[in-house]
Amino acid sequence: MTMKPSAAFALGLWIGAVAVAAIGAFHLRGLARLAQEPSPQMVKQLQDKTDELQQLRQEQTRLLAEDSRLRQTISELKSDLDTMSLIETRRETRDARRRIPFRANSEPPSSAPADESWIADAVATGDLNALPRLQTAALQGNEVALNALALLADRDGAEALAGVWTADSLSPTLRVKAARLMAVTLEVNPHGDQFLQILVTAQDADPRQIAAAIDGLVNPSIPTTLGVPAPLRYRPDYVQRLRLVDILRAQVTDTNVLTSLNSAREQLVALASQAGPQAP
Numbered sequence: 001m002t003m004k005p006s007a008a009f010a011l012g013l014w015i016g017a018v019a020v021a022a023i024g025a026f027h028l029r030g031l032a033r034l035a036q037e038p039s040p041q042m043v044k045q046l047q048d049k050t051d052e053l054q055q056l057r058q059e060q061t062r063l064l065a066e067d068s069r070l071r072q073t074i075s076e077l078k079s080d081l082d083t084m085s086l087i088e089t090r091r092e093t094r095d096a097r098r099r100i101p102f103r104a105n106s107e108p109p110s111s112a113p114a115d116e117s118w119i120a121d122a123v124a125t126g127d128l129n130a131l132p133r134l135q136t137a138a139l140q141g142n143e144v145a146l147n148a149l150a151l152l153a154d155r156d157g158a159e160a161l162a163g164v165w166t167a168d169s170l171s172p173t174l175r176v177k178a179a180r181l182m183a184v185t186l187e188v189n190p191h192g193d194q195f196l197q198i199l200v201t202a203q204d205a206d207p208r209q210i211a212a213a214i215d216g217l218v219n220p221s222i223p224t225t226l227g228v229p230a231p232l233r234y235r236p237d238y239v240q241r242l243r244l245v246d247i248l249r250a251q252v253t254d255t256n257v258l259t260s261l262n263s264a265r266e267q268l269v270a271l272a273s274q275a276g277p278q279a280p
Helices: 005-034 040-099 117-125 128-139 143-151 159-165 172-184 192-201 207-218 238-251 255-275
Strands: none
Touching: 117 128, 117 143, 128 143, 128 159, 143 159, 143 172, 159 172, 172 192, 172 207, 192 207, 192 238, 207 238, 207 255, 238 255
């Protein structure tokens, strides 16, 4: 059996101490037999040996204590390594499970086209009960549902559309489209003029929303992919729109917005002339 270095060293010190003690005892017994007093030199040598023996015993005690602490440390490290190994094994097993692709019997919903037939039915029948569901779908990014809210604006005074446009959760892209639809539905929205004035004159307004709203004033059409006829249920009043543009021109200070409004006014004058002799 192989002895640990620390234990072997301690044993060597112990054997040396025993040998020194035996030698000292031999000298004392010799002196006793001769009935002679030891010389000062001999006394000093014996004292030195005694001190050395005491130091060796202390060193032996220290080494034995260190050996005990070393054994305990090794045992604790081994226990920690076993625990870490178990944790790592469990983690690898969990990661391996996560890497296994999930396979369902049918195609995942994301790969299948969204069912928008209910939106087409709501528009075709003018279903007011579908407005909350349309709002939810629009806020989740469904542009078809947003257009459907505009097509149903004559049924609820554009309240559902306005609620979506002002919602914080609406995406920036759809907010621009909603701003255009707010202008498209001007005739059926009792607060449409105020909404557009606030948008166009706000200091921190998004230029894209302003441009979209001005386009909606000149071109009141709603794109749709519903597969059913979905025209506006009302006739745009180009004279009213022209008056609103003149009000906005007097309020804005941004030169780019003013240029866009001037261009819109020219187009609306032409449209109002085609609609009847009421153009100013």
